[in-house]
Amino acid sequence: MTAFAQAFAAVWREIMARRAVFSILILAVFAYAFYYPLAYQHQTATQIPLAVVDMDGSAVSRALIRDISAARGVRVAQVGGNFSEARDLLERREVDAVVYIPPDLERGVLTGATPGGLAIFVNGAYLVRASAAGAALRSVLAGAMEEALGPPARAIGLQSLTPARVVQRPMFNTREGYGSYAVSGVAILIVHQTLLFGVVMLAAGWRQERRGPRTPAAFAGTVAAFSLLGMASTLFYVGFVFWFQDYPRGGNFLGMLVCALLYVPAIVLMALFVGGFFDRPERSTQILASISAPLFFLSGLSWPLSAMPAPLAAAAWIIPSTPGIEAMVKLNQMGASLGEVAPELTALVAQILVYGALAGWRWLASTPAEFSPR
Numbered sequence: 001m002t003a004f005a006q007a008f009a010a011v012w013r014e015i016m017a018r019r020a021v022f023s024i025l026i027l028a029v030f031a032y033a034f035y036y037p038l039a040y041q042h043q044t045a046t047q048i049p050l051a052v053v054d055m056d057g058s059a060v061s062r063a064l065i066r067d068i069s070a071a072r073g074v075r076v077a078q079v080g081g082n083f084s085e086a087r088d089l090l091e092r093r094e095v096d097a098v099v100y101i102p103p104d105l106e107r108g109v110l111t112g113a114t115p116g117g118l119a120i121f122v123n124g125a126y127l128v129r130a131s132a133a134g135a136a137l138r139s140v141l142a143g144a145m146e147e148a149l150g151p152p153a154r155a156i157g158l159q160s161l162t163p164a165r166v167v168q169r170p171m172f173n174t175r176e177g178y179g180s181y182a183v184s185g186v187a188i189l190i191v192h193q194t195l196l197f198g199v200v201m202l203a204a205g206w207r208q209e210r211r212g213p214r215t216p217a218a219f220a221g222t223v224a225a226f227s228l229l230g231m232a233s234t235l236f237y238v239g240f241v242f243w244f245q246d247y248p249r250g251g252n253f254l255g256m257l258v259c260a261l262l263y264v265p266a267i268v269l270m271a272l273f274v275g276g277f278f279d280r281p282e283r284s285t286q287i288l289a290s291i292s293a294p295l296f297f298l299s300g301l302s303w304p305l306s307a308m309p310a311p312l313a314a315a316a317w318i319i320p321s322t323p324g325i326e327a328m329v330k331l332n333q334m335g336a337s338l339g340e341v342a343p344e345l346t347a348l349v350a351q352i353l354v355y356g357a358l359a360g361w362r363w364l365a366s367t368p369a370e371f372s373p374r
Contacts, residue, residue, distance in 0.1 A: 001216050002217075003217035004224070007219075007220075007225070008222070008224055009225075010222075011202075011225035015229070018202070019141050020201065020281070021201050024198045025193055025195070025198035025229060026229075029194055029233045029236065030236075032190045033196075033237065033240075036183065036186060036187075037241075040177070040182060042084025043371050046073050047074075048073060048074045048097065048129055048133045049078070050068075050075070050077060050096060050097040050099060051074050051078040051080070051086040051089050051092070052065055052099045052101065053069065053080060053098060053101065054077055054079060054080070054081060054101045054129040055099045055101055055103040055105055058105070059106070061101045061218065065079060067140050068137065068140050071136050071140045072136065072138075073132055077089075077095050078095070083098075083100060086098045086100075087121070090121060096129050096133050097121065097122045097123070097130070097134070098120070098121040099118070099137060100118065100120075100121070101118060102119075120132050120134060120138070172248055173333075179247065180247050183245065183247060184242070185296065185299060186244070186281040187237040187241065187300075188234075188237070188263075188325045188329070189292065189299065190237070190268075191233045191237065191263075191264075192320060192321040192324065193292050193295070195226065195229070195230045196267065196270070196274075197285065197288060198274055199267075199268055199272060200227075200271045200274055200275040200281075200288065201275070201281040201284055201361070203272050203274075203276060205280075207275070207278070207371050214364055216360070217265065219359075219360055219364070222272070223268055223359075226268040227264050227265050230267060230268060231260060231261070231264050235259045235260070238253075239310075248334075251331060251332055251333055251335030252331045252336060252337065252338075253339070255336070255337065256331045259324070259328055259341065259345060259348070260340060262348040262349060263320060263327070267320045267322040267324075269351075269356045269358075269359045270351065270355040272363070273355055276359075294370070295321045298312070298315075298319065298322055299321055299322050299325040299326065300326055301325055301329065305322075306333075318351070320348065322347075323344035323348050324344070324348065326341070326344045327341040327344035327345060
C-alpha cells in the first residue's frame with residue numbers, strides 16, 4: 001500500500017509540475033468545455049439565403065413565395081424569372097439554394113395534366129446548411145401546395161394533392177440541433193484525447209529519464225491516479241457541461257457511471273503502453289496530434305460502422321473511443337439500459353485486459369526503469 005500511495009501521489013505531483021501535461025490534462029478539459037460548443041450555440045442554421053425562379057407567375061406561385069419568405073431558417077434573397085442568373089448566384093455562393101417554380105404549374109394541377117415539378121437546388125459544399133435549407137423548403141412547399149391547390153382541386157373533383165401528411169417528431173435530439181448531435185460524442189472524445197496525450201507524454205518522459213522502481217503496486221497506483229483524473233473529466237462533461245449547454249442528458253446516469261469506470265481505465269492502460277514506444281514527450285505529441293478527427297469518424301457516431309469497410313470497422317474496436325462514445329451517447333443521451341450497450345461494455349473489458357497486460361509487461365520488463373514516476 002505504501003508503494004501504491006507513493007506512486008499515486010507522485011503522478012499528481014508530476015501533473016502539477018509539468019506545464020505541458022497540466023495544460024493538456026486539466027486546462028484543456030475546461031477550455032474545450034466552453035470553446036468547442038461555442039460554434040454550435042445556435043444549434044440550427046438560420047437566415048439561409050436562397051433565390052426563387054418563378055416561371056409560372058400565378059397566384060399559386062406568389063403564395064408559395066410568401067410562404068417561403070415566412071419560413072423559419074431561410075431568407076429569400078432574390079425572386080426572378082431567369083434560372084441561369086440564379087444558378088450563377090448559387091455557384092458564387094451568394095445564395096445557398098435555388099427554388100425553381102416551373103411554368104403552368106397551377107394550370108397543370110387544376111386540369112389534371114402532368115406539369116413539370118418544383119425543383120430545389122442546394123449548395124452541397126456546406127452539408128449542414130444544405131440539409132437545413134432542403135428540409136425547410138420541402139416542408140414549406142408541401143404545405144403551401146396543399147393549402148393553395150387543395151380546395152380548388154377538390155371543387156372540380158380531383159383528389160387532394162397530399163392525402164396523408166407525415167409528421168416527424170425526434171425522440172432524443174428534440175431541438176434537432178447540430179450541437180446536441182456533435183458535442184455529445186465529441187465531449188467523450190475530448191476526455192479520451194486529453195487523457196491519452198497527457199499519459200503518453202508522462203510515460204515517454206519517464207522512459208527518457210529512466211526512472212524506477214518498477215513494482216506492480218507502483219503500476220496500480222499510477223493507473224489509479226490517472227483514472228481518477230479521467231473520471232473527474234468525464235463527470236465534469238456529462239454532469240455539468242451538458243447541463244450548462246442544455247444538451248440532451250441524464251437518460252441513464254448510473255449506467256453512464258458504470259461505462260465510465262470501464263472507459264477511463266481502458267484509455268489509461270492503452271496510453272501507458274503506447275507511451276513506452278516514444279523516446280521523448282515532444283515526439284509523442286507530434287505523432288498523435290492528427291488522430292482526433294479519424295477517431296471521431298471511427299466511433300460510428302458520424303458514419304455508421306456497418307457502412308464502413310469491414311477491416312476498418314473491425315480495427316475501430318481496438319480503440320477505447322469507439323465503444324466508449326457509442327455506449328456513453330446511448331446511455332446518457334438516449335436512456336439505453338446496460339443490456340443494450342453490452343457489446344460496447346464487453347469491448348471495453350477486453351481492452352482493459354489486453355492493454356493492462358501489455359502496459360504491465362512494459363512497466364515491469366523495461367530495463368532500466370522507464371515508466372515509474374519519482
